[in-house]
Amino acid sequence: MAQKMNQREQGTAGVKTGLAEMLKGGVIMDVTTPEQAVIAEQAGAVAVMALERVPADIRAAGGVARMADPAIVKAINAAVEIPVMAKARIGHFVEAQVLEALEVDYIDESEVLTPADEQYHIDKWNFNVPFVCGARNLGEALRRIAEGAAMIRTKGEPGTGNVVEAVRHLRTVLGEIRRVTAAPAEELGTLAKEFGAPLELVRRVKEMGRLPVVHFVAGGIATPADAALMMQLGADGIFVGSGIFKSQNPAAMARAIVRATLHYNDPAVIAEVSESVGQAMPGLEMSTLAQSDRMQERGW
Amino acid sequence: MRIGVLAIQGDVREHRRHLERLGVDAPEVRRPAELSGLAGLIMPGGESSTIGMLMTESGLLAALRARMAEGFPVYGTCAGMILLANRVEGSRGTSLSWIGGLDVTVARNAYGRQVQSFEADIPVSVLGEAPVHVVFIRAPRIVTAGPAVHVLGRLDDEAVLVEQGPLLASSFHPELTDDLRIHRYFSAKAQRFLQDGAASLAT
Numbered sequence: 431m432a433q434k435m436n437q438r439e440q441g442t443a444g445v446k447t448g449l450a451e452m453l454k455g456g457v458i459m460d461v462t463t464p465e466q467a468v469i470a471e472q473a474g475a476v477a478v479m480a481l482e483r484v485p486a487d488i489r490a491a492g493g494v495a496r497m498a499d500p501a502i503v504k505a506i507n508a509a510v511e512i513p514v515m516a517k518a519r520i521g522h523f524v525e526a527q528v529l530e531a532l533e534v535d536y537i538d539e540s541e542v543l544t545p546a547d548e549q550y551h552i553d554k555w556n557f558n559v560p561f562v563c564g565a566r567n568l569g570e571a572l573r574r575i576a577e578g579a580a581m582i583r584t585k586g587e588p589g590t591g592n593v594v595e596a597v598r599h600l601r602t603v604l605g606e607i608r609r610v611t612a613a614p615a616e617e618l619g620t621l622a623k624e625f626g627a628p629l630e631l632v633r634r635v636k637e638m639g640r641l642p643v644v645h646f647v648a649g650g651i652a653t654p655a656d657a658a659l660m661m662q663l664g665a666d667g668i669f670v671g672s673g674i675f676k677s678q679n680p681a682a683m684a685r686a687i688v689r690a691t692l693h694y695n696d697p698a699v700i701a702e703v704s705e706s707v708g709q710a711m712p713g714l715e716m717s718t719l720a721q722s723d724r725m726q727e728r729g730w
Numbered sequence: 731m732r733i734g735v736l737a738i739q740g741d742v743r744e745h746r747r748h749l750e751r752l753g754v755d756a757p758e759v760r761r762p763a764e765l766s767g768l769a770g771l772i773m774p775g776g777e778s779s780t781i782g783m784l785m786t787e788s789g790l791l792a793a794l795r796a797r798m799a800e801g802f803p804v805y806g807t808c809a810g811m812i813l814l815a816n817r818v819e820g821s822r823g824t825s826l827s828w829i830g831g832l833d834v835t836v837a838r839n840a841y842g843r844q845v846q847s848f849e850a851d852i853p854v855s856v857l858g859e860a861p862v863h864v865v866f867i868r869a870p871r872i873v874t875a876g877p878a879v880h881v882l883g884r885l886d887d888e889a890v891l892v893e894q895g896p897l898l899a900s901s902f903h904p905e906l907t908d909d910l911r912i913h914r915y916f917s918a919k920a921q922r923f924l925q926d927g928a929a930s931l932a933t
Binding site for chain 2 (some may be wrong): 437438439440441442444445448449451452453454455456471474475476477507508511512513530533534535536558559560688689692693
């Protein structure tokens with residue numbers, strides 16, 4: 431039978447980064463139940479992130495946050511046609527193996543969960559399922575890509591409803607990319623050393639003028655205007671964690687954020703979709719967060 | 731010549747790059763007015779439910795249907811093919827078409843979830859002897875095709891690249907590789923539409 435079949439290659443870099451390309455311009459929403467997943471799909475989400483608790487609740491609950499119960503992941507997988515992502519703890523390659531066995535479409539090796547390894551991230555080349563990882567700067571992004579990440583999201587500060595860290599991290603990455611593209615070839619080695627990133631990937635950044643993989647933003651996006659702000663700054667797309675299902679009217683907020691992400695350059699549309707959308711999630715001022723409560727510091 | 735790329739969501743950049751390499755202008759299309767002056771339209775990969783919903787909302791879907799009634803060439807890849815299909819099967823049964831026009835039934839995600847996504851070589855005789863290397867990502871499967879639909883490429887025994895008059899559709903993504911032949915084939919179709927009108931593309 432194998433003779434007759436066309437050769438099919440699975441788990442290639444092209445297949446892994448390819449799915450991220452298809453998500454561009456879209457909104458990926460955190461969901462904790464199949465019902466929420468359906469609301470997200472009907473509102474126009476391009477994917478959902480299956481979780482046991484959204485970041486704001488993880489923050490409130492404290493303790494160790496782990497991969498979701500497989501029963502939740504399976505139920506959400508069965509509920510929607512759009513891709514399903516799920517989070518594994520940083521360095522916890524067995525949680526990642528479990529999620530791959532559950533056939534999630536993307537794994538987020540995420541700082542929202544409590545890290546399992548404070549030195550090493552998962553060797554993501556070992557998997558057929560693609561990974562997305564968080565980053566606060568270009569060096570961190572390129573280290574994750576070197577480990578096999580097929581998509582990057584800048585981190586922001588999850589579960590706060592405050593976009594300030596997401597803006598900081600996106601501006602940092604884009605600013606560092608501009609430094610690389612402006613640098614002559616002989617300076618790239620020194621830049622690679624400064625960023626703690628492989629020279630080969632720094633060269634790719636210079637060639638392409640952007641990250642070599644799709645670049646979303648996450649962490650604190652709570653309104654349609656927040657989403658449009660990130661798109662205007664240059665993001666490829668948006669992750670919304672607590673911002674949908676911690677708002678007053680999740681279905682309306684989800685739809686409004688999807689529309690604002692599409693029409694990010696059209697203030698009239700953003701005004702229209704922002705009207706009567708209900709209360710956004712309550713926000714947290716960064717200075718009220720203890721250093722130990724900052725999730726963005728996790729990952730290295 | 732200008733061939734638009736539907737730019738609601740998905741891998742818009744990759745299609746534009748392929749067209750530009752062929753020397754074709756490839757403006758982004760988000761609004762109904764942006765369909766004017768085009769010789770054809772490519773609908774990229776992405777999430778068909780998201781793209782279909784936002785096209786409906788902006789009036790672009792109705793405007794495109796009106797253009798298609800005049801024989802306007804459209805190429806749909808993956809999600810774009812789902813949007814063109816007359817019938818769409820999903821896990822919740824068969825749903826109505828989005829745009830429609832292509833007489834096929836497609837089943838969403840029918841090659842499996844992302845871990846089953848793959849690359850493969852597809853022989854396409856109208857493009858020459860060398861097979862086309864393409865990428866299937868959570869791809870839709872063509873389950874049935876009406877008599878007016880010509881199969882241009884198959885994976886094993888199944889149709890994966892089809893044509894019906896001015897419409898072209900593929901389960902896979904030619905825009906994720908460096909092979910420009912399918913885009914060149916579609917550009918030629920658009921060129922004929924521009925020069926000789928809809929009749930030259932009728933089945």
